[in-house]
Amino acid sequence: MPDKKHLLAGFLVLTALGLLAGPISAAEFSAVVVRRLNSQESQGKVYVKGDKVYREFVTGREVTITILRPDKEVIWMVMPGRKVYMEMPLTEEMTRELGQLAKDQASMTHLGTETVNGYLSDKYETSVKNNGGFIKHTMWVSKKLGVPIKITSPEGSFSMDYRDIKEGGVPDSVFEAPAGYQKMNKPGEAPPMK
Numbered sequence: 001m002p003d004k005k006h007l008l009a010g011f012l013v014l015t016a017l018g019l020l021a022g023p024i025s026a027a028e029f030s031a032v033v034v035r036r037l038n039s040q041e042s043q044g045k046v047y048v049k050g051d052k053v054y055r056e057f058v059t060g061r062e063v064t065i066t067i068l069r070p071d072k073e074v075i076w077m078v079m080p081g082r083k084v085y086m087e088m089p090l091t092e093e094m095t096r097e098l099g100q101l102a103k104d105q106a107s108m109t110h111l112g113t114e115t116v117n118g119y120l121s122d123k124y125e126t127s128v129k130n131n132g133g134f135i136k137h138t139m140w141v142s143k144k145l146g147v148p149i150k151i152t153s154p155e156g157s158f159s160m161d162y163r164d165i166k167e168g169g170v171p172d173s174v175f176e177a178p179a180g181y182q183k184m185n186k187p188g189e190a191p192p193m194k
Contacts, residue, residue, distance in 0.1 A: 027048055029165055030045065049172070051070045149165070
């Protein structure tokens, strides 16, 4: 499926950049994320505060939230429509392994500097090995925020863009597992009965 392919490639490239393998930055901001796959466009939200990241996406009619908490060595996948969440470990060993995988699978070429969405950004061409071929993207990493604020595929079938970026003012409560939700132990499992 093209969406998973592009997301995996993006994840490996971000890890290779060190944006997921270690603290993202001292940045604190929120933004609207516009994601386009072929002719379908969806919007979500992102909040970043240091190494904590909250990402929200609408897939079909369902909202999915990912909360990355390196300080607690955990990732929460939250499904508000079902009032459930899943907790996955994020240990130092896992991040080291992901970093090594990214270095083995991903490469980047610096193409220069451009201003994107009001932020001076380093422009990279990225390449990730996939099934004997390569998935390529162009990525703009904000010098000030330290994160990619735009990613596009060369053929134009995929893009992700941070818009309406607002610096500061992100409450810590955004990065907590939601109260009152049922915890699932495995993907696809029904939540426990009360």
